[in-house]
Amino acid sequence: MPPTIYDIADHADVSTATVSRVLNDESKVAPDTRDRVMKAAQSLGYQPHASAQNLARNRTDTIAVVVPLLANYFYMGVLRGIQNALAPKSYDLLVHAPSHPDAVEEQVRRAAQRGRSDGVLLLSAPLHEDIANSLDESSQPVVLVDTRHPDYESIYVDNHRGGYKATCHLLEAGYQRIGHITSGTPEPDPAAERRRGYEEALDEVGHPRASSLVARGSQEPFAFAKDGGYTAMKRLLQRDPPPDAVFAASDMQAIGALQAASELGVRVPEEVALLGFDDIDVSAHVGLSTLRQPLRDYGELAVEKLTARIQEPDRPVSSTVFDPELVVRDTCGTQTGET
Amino acid sequence: MPPTIYDIADHADVSTATVSRVLNDESKVAPDTRDRVMKAAQSLGYQPHASAQNLARNRTDTIAVVVPLLANYFYMGVLRGIQNALAPKSYDLLVHAPSHPDAVEEQVRRAAQRGRSDGVLLLSAPLHEDIANSLDESSQPVVLVDTRHPDYESIYVDNHRGGYKATCHLLEAGYQRIGHITSGTPEPDPAAERRRGYEEALDEVGHPRASSLVARGSQEPFAFAKDGGYTAMKRLLQRDPPPDAVFAASDMQAIGALQAASELGVRVPEEVALLGFDDIDVSAHVGLSTLRQPLRDYGELAVEKLTARIQEPDRPVSSTVFDPELVVRDTCGTQTGET
DNA sequence: TCCCTAACTGTAAGCGGTTACATTATGAGG
DNA sequence: CCTCATAATGTAACCGCTTACAGTTAGGGA
Structure with missing residues (x-):
């Protein structure tokens, strides 16, 4: 049995209250009492019992x-x-x-x-x-x-603003057919908001909003996953005409898209530009442009x-x-x- | 105050022992007693107190x-x-x-x-x-x-074997000057073992073990970090003659090395081959060859x-x-x- | 009818601490 | 010398739950 404050109390010839006081607060304890308690605790190899403290303190830290x-x-x-x-x-x-x-x-x-x-x-x-x-x-x-x-x-x-910013940037760069990869269905709120930002930016400059320019990822293994970006990008690139820029709802999807493009022999950004969302750690490693959270x-x-x-x-x-x-x-x- | 088993006991007109039994085991409790307790618990919105359970059970799950x-x-x-x-x-x-x-x-x-x-x-x-x-x-x-x-x-x-395998693979591929990037000092055991595997493979085929082919990363932010790989690779590539292949002690370092090569305009793998260790998630994304853990x-x-x-x-x-x-x-x- | 057992349920002692309150000792002030 | 604030310590309740053990009740068998 590991030692408890009772053991310490015995050894130091004090009450458990005093032991507790020594172990916790600065409150009034005579220096030599404190010493005796500390020594006893030390020599017994005392360790407070976390669950007991949690219960008594009603706090778990x-x-x-x-x-x-x-x-x-x-x-x-x-x-x-x-x-x-x-x-x-x-x-x-x-x-x-x-x-x-x-x-x-x-x-x-x-x-x-x-x-x-x-x-x-x-x-x-x-x-x-x-x-x-x-x-x-x-x-x-x-x-x-x-x-x-x-x-x-x-x-x-502000996901809406992010989608809007992303799309504006691509528009300003002169891209004409800007595609979008959104999440799997059901579309989580953040994805929907990003998509709306994208749509709004297009509307503002009077660009057409062809549904053929929007592709949806899958729900597996999760709504913003790489696989979804991969398949969505493949679909987008095989359309005629394909987009000249794509805004993906997440970096993971963008990375999947990157892979899809590479497999189809489509160069990024020369043949198709790509913009992600999140700025996760790996984005820097692969040189992905993105909207940073x-x-x-x-x-x-x-x-x-x-x-x-x-x-x-x-x-x-x-x-x-x-x-x-x-x-x-x-x-x-x-x-x-x-x- | 959130309800406790005492409150339930009151409401269901039983003792706390019975409440506890209903809530936990299958042990003998009359069906209608069980019902009364469950109803009371339900209506009070009872939730067991984790700390108290932990203490009483002496187990935290x-x-x-x-x-x-x-x-x-x-x-x-x-x-x-x-x-x-x-x-x-x-x-x-x-x-x-x-x-x-x-x-x-x-x-x-x-x-x-x-x-x-x-x-x-x-x-x-x-x-x-x-x-x-x-x-x-x-x-x-x-x-x-x-x-x-x-x-x-x-x-x-088996880190030693990993280092050995990696180096053998590069040797078999015909590389002549195989460099190694190890961790910062002090070298953690795994790094040292990988390095020894590397050395042993070179020794076996009688390759020289020029110290100019081994570079050390830094300790910051941690021994196997990207930054260390980056600086180590820069040093290696600036040696004369530079290595034609490099085995890095970790994938993160290899990724740093990749970046260094790219900045120096050295193509991978055409001008220098690269092998990592770990097979972390991002390695697949950047096409890094590696030893998988x-x-x-x-x-x-x-x-x-x-x-x-x-x-x-x-x-x-x-x-x-x-x-x-x-x-x-x-x-x-x-x-x-x-x- | 009486005893015994099985099935329930209750009593109360923990689990290992914390802490309000009571108690004792001490020394200063009058 | 007495009073009283103050410092140091002890007593014991409590945190909320589990569980060993004891008690009660009812039904079955002799």
């Missing part, structure tokens, strides 16, 4: 995050931000990643269970009523990232908001919207300087 | 993992495997990522604290005596991934071993060594079929 997908560049970026912000605050991170998309709800419930963590971060969580309700009941502090909901702190990017900042900001709310549960709900920033690299054919 | 670096392709792969294996077992995952390399020890200690998790997975942890000791004391089940230690279950790859399998196997040990703490310690598999893509100039 842990925050939970629900990630739809581990091993995804997008979430990896956010997670890194979270981790960075968490470490100095000495919170631990409980990661809930559903093994299957349908399991999201269960994971949210689990993450929000009382006594498990002090607050919950939800990444890209589609907030069905069900989920919203069980969140409400658990009355845990919650911060949403890459989604929004009027009742919760939210952090997200500050993923790390999402994570850091989310932690700030969450910890603030943990300390002050009634603070007003605030949302933060980021403006996606155009990052010009090799694939959009408008590069002026260096990589 | 959580496993902890210490990752040197979040947001790294290598660990992302392993994490995904871990997650996959964990979900069906309904364990939760506590992720400890040190914000700074020096904080590893602290994170290990934290992860191993009693009452926090039921077992610990250590990824690439350098096992100083200190750490080994505090692990010992905590007497938690432990599994090591990408490291080995006789006292613990370990999962790792089955990262997902590491994670899954690690979980299997750990959970087995949790259930049966005295089972014999077993190690699993994987054989790295050569994956030929574009960068080593020996491609025969398609990508």
Whole structure:
């Protein structure tokens, strides 16, 4: 049996209250008592029992995050931000990643269970009523990232503006037939908003919005995945006439598109320009032009908001919207300087 | 105040013991009692308190993992495997990522604290005596991934063989001046082993082992990072004569090397062939040839071993060594079929 | 009719800490 | 010398749940 504070109390000939005081606060304990306790703890190799502390303190110093997908560049970026912000605050991170998309709800419930963590971060969580309700009941502090909901702190990017910016950039570069690769069906909100931004930009300059210029990815393994971009691009390039530029709803899809083009012997950006969305880590490696989302900042900001709310549960709900920033690299054919 | 089992007990007019029995086991409870309890729980919106359960059960249904670096392709792969294996077992995952390399020890200690998790997975942890000791004391089940230690279950790859295989492949392809990019100093064990494999292969065929053919990366931001590969490759390519092939100790370094070559206008693989190590996710995207480590399998196997040990703490310690598999893509100039 | 067993259910002691409150000792001020 | 604030420590309740053990009840068998 590992030693408890009772053992320490015995050895140091004090009460458990005193032991606890020595181990935790600075509060009034006589120096030599403190010494005796510390020595006893040391010699017994004492380690506090986390569960017991959590229960007694009604606090876990842990925050939970629900990630739809581990091993995804997008979430990896956010997670890194979270981790960075968490470490100095000495919170631990409980990661809930559903093994299957349908399991999201269960994971949210689990993450929000009382006594498990002090607050919950939800990444890209589609907030069905069900989920919203069980969140409400658990009355845990919650911060949403890459989604929004009027009742919760939210952090997200202006997707519409991103789509618009992307398309404008391509238009300004003189491209005439600008295609778009969107997500699989059902189209998640962010994808729909990006598409609308794209459409609006075209409308504004009076470009035709041929449906033959829009292709849809698949839902597997997830809505913004590479495979979808790959097949969508193949379809687009085989149309007659093919687009001379393509705006993809995500970088992963753009990377799939890149591969499709390469297989068809279509050069990028000479024969077809390509623009992604997200600026995930690998985009820099492959020279993909894109609209940047500050993923790390999402994570850091989310932690700030969450910890603030943990300390002050009634603070007003605030949302933060980021403006996606155009990052010009090799694939959009408008590069002026260096990589 | 959220409802507790006492509230349920009151409402259903039974004792807390019965409530607990209804909520947990199948053990003997009269059907209508069960009903009353369930109804009460339902109507009160009862949720068990995780910390309290953990304390009473002396079990957390959580496993902890210490990752040197979040947001790294290598660990992302392993994490995904871990997650996959964990979900069906309904364990939760506590992720400890040190914000700074020096904080590893602290994170290990934290992860191993009693009452926090039921077992610990250590990824690439350098096992100083200190750490080994505090692990010992905590007497938690432990599994090591990408490291080995006789006292613990370990999962790792045969790095020496990988280095050897890589170099042999390049030799067989007819390259004459085979360079090597190793990690920053101090060289982690895996890097040293890969380098020795490289050296042994050269020795065997009587090739000279010019130190001018070996370059070292930097330690920042971590030993196998892209930046190190980038600078090392620049140095190698500026030597006279430059190598005609390079074996990099990691894929990230190889990707940095790729970038260096591109900036110097040196074509890969025509002017210099390149081989990486790990087969991280992005390698496929950039067509990097490499030696594959089955990262997902590491994670899954690690979980299997750990959970087995949790259930049966005295089972014999077993190690699993994987054989790295050569994956030929574009960068080593020996491609025969398609990508 | 009486005893015994099986089926339920309740009592209360933990699990390992934290902490409000009570108690004791100490020394300063009058 | 007495009073009282103050510092140091102890007592014991409590956090919310689990579970060993004891108690109750009802039905079956002799």
